[in-house]
Amino acid sequence: KAGVTQTPRYLIKTRGQQVTLSCSPISGHRSVSWYQQTPGQGLQFLFEYFSETQRNKGNFPGRFSGRQFSNSRSEMNVSTLELGDSALYLCASSLPTGLNTEAFFGQGTRLTVV
């Protein structure tokens, strides 16, 4: 069974640009969550999608957005990039059974903003 796949693995962007990151969940998983990981702030929740609907959103500015497609694949977009957006972005998929079982993580996309 394939794991959570995130693409690209590494990305370098310039301030002011926008970026789109992709996440393919484990087959059958309908919930996809995104996290930002930085040395200073640690792991912070961005948003969660289930059946193409955003169910939960973290405390991030509107420059951060996401969506989920009918095949459960998800993308997140960051517009008008700032230096502080440099981070590891992690995607996690899960079976939302209501029992809060394991979330499976991808290896992340390392975004560097210069």
Add this chain to the structure above:
Amino acid sequence: AQTVTQSQPEMSVQEAETVTLSCTYDTSESDYYLFWYKQPPSRQMILVIRQEAYKQQNATENRFSVNFQKAAKSFSLKISDSQLGDAAMYFCAYTLGGSEKLVFGKGTKLTVNP
């Protein structure tokens, strides 16, 4: 505010010895789940152990066990017979019942000395 505190930024242990990582959390909810995740240098977050808050019995997974003290809101991880492969960042986290949003602590870096 819902928070998770890991008071030990770094810990070290000798191979084959036992180490305990501390975690306290703060939530006013009664329905929640607790987790320990491991993040090795490869950056892949891997679930180590999971505990349902409504269960009094402490969870165990092979060499990993927890000490769950609900009244004190404490959730420590004990690693027995430490192995070199246990070296990683360890994150304590929780989710509320019915939510996939993980709230993480800042992590503890575990070094295993041969």
